[in-house]
Amino acid sequence: MTSALQAIETMAKRSKDDDRKGGRAKIERPKLERPSRAEVEAAFRTILRWTGDDPDREGLLETPARAARAYEEFFKGYREDPAAILRKTFDETGGYDEMVVLRGVRFESHCEHHIVPIIGRAWVAYVPSGRVVGISKLARVVEVYAKRLQIQEKMTAQIADTIQEVLEPQGVAVVIKAQHHCMTTRGVHKHDTDMVTSRMTGVFRDNTATRQEFLALID
Numbered sequence: 001m002t003s004a005l006q007a008i009e010t011m012a013k014r015s016k017d018d019d020r021k022g023g024r025a026k027i028e029r030p031k032l033e034r035p036s037r038a039e040v041e042a043a044f045r046t047i048l049r050w051t052g053d054d055p056d057r058e059g060l061l062e063t064p065a066r067a068a069r070a071y072e073e074f075f076k077g078y079r080e081d082p083a084a085i086l087r088k089t090f091d092e093t094g095g096y097d098e099m100v101v102l103r104g105v106r107f108e109s110h111c112e113h114h115i116v117p118i119i120g121r122a123w124v125a126y127v128p129s130g131r132v133v134g135i136s137k138l139a140r141v142v143e144v145y146a147k148r149l150q151i152q153e154k155m156t157a158q159i160a161d162t163i164q165e166v167l168e169p170q171g172v173a174v175v176i177k178a179q180h181h182c183m184t185t186r187g188v189h190k191h192d193t194d195m196v197t198s199r200m201t202g203v204f205r206d207n208t209a210t211r212q213e214f215l216a217l218i219d
């Protein structure tokens with residue numbers, strides 16, 4: 001087991017000892033009121049002027065509109081409901097009650113401190129109790145939370161807690177490994193550094209063997 005995974009194992013034990021009742025992240029309901037497209041484009045024009053460039057030169061004329069479209073894509077997760085994605089389930093599972101793991105789901109997010117990319121992978125597991133969900137839906141939940149302004153800890157907790165609350169399985173485990181480009185392209189300039197976070201609920205918190213079986217599947 002790598003030292004990062006050993007650290008997760010330690011954190012999970014600590015979290016089991018210190019059962020933070022009510023301290024779990026609630027599923028956030030995004031606010032729907034938004035400024036107009038024209039206001040956003042005007043804001044990008046201001047930023048262009050502020051950099052020292054001329055927003056009226058030919059190469060930049062369409063940039064505010066393009067940047068607004070790019071932001072629309074980067075932050076489309078505010079207009080999607082992750083709980084709704086998990087509501088369609090399948091009951092005919094043949095009594096399957098072992099772990100289901102989706103490994104290495106690639107995602108692109110943005111840090112809420114600098115609005116700079118966070119790029120990484122997520123491992124998502126659950127142990128069903130009676131019903132299962134279409135496997136792509138786990139990746140869709142990752143995608144919804146990634147397409148919002150994030151810190152990695154919050155994104156990890158949101159994914160796990162949404163699956164736990166909606167699917168009500170025996171337990172959920174989420175590990176995320178990601179590079180924060182606010183640490184590579186600016187600031188401290190530390191390349192080849194990634195951040196590892198985890199959230200374990202139910203049997204993954206309470207049962208060491210289940211947790212270790214999951215952690216062994218992470219590369």
Ligand SMILES: Nc1nc2c(ncn2[C@@H]2O[C@H](COP(=O)(O)OP(=O)(O)OP(=O)(O)O)[C@@H](O)[C@H]2O)c(=O)[nH]1
Nearest residue numbers: 111112113114150151152153180182183186187188
């Ligand atoms: N815990 C956590 N920190 C993050 C995440 N993404 C970015 N950060 C950190 O957020 C912190 C913001 O620190 P500040 O001191 O307010 O901002 P700053 O002056 O730009 O800091 P530097 O990045 O150190 O230059 C930095 O240490 C970032 O590395 C995240 O997902 N989780």
Ligand SMILES: [Zn+2]
Nearest residue numbers: 111113114182
């Ligand atoms: Zn940042």
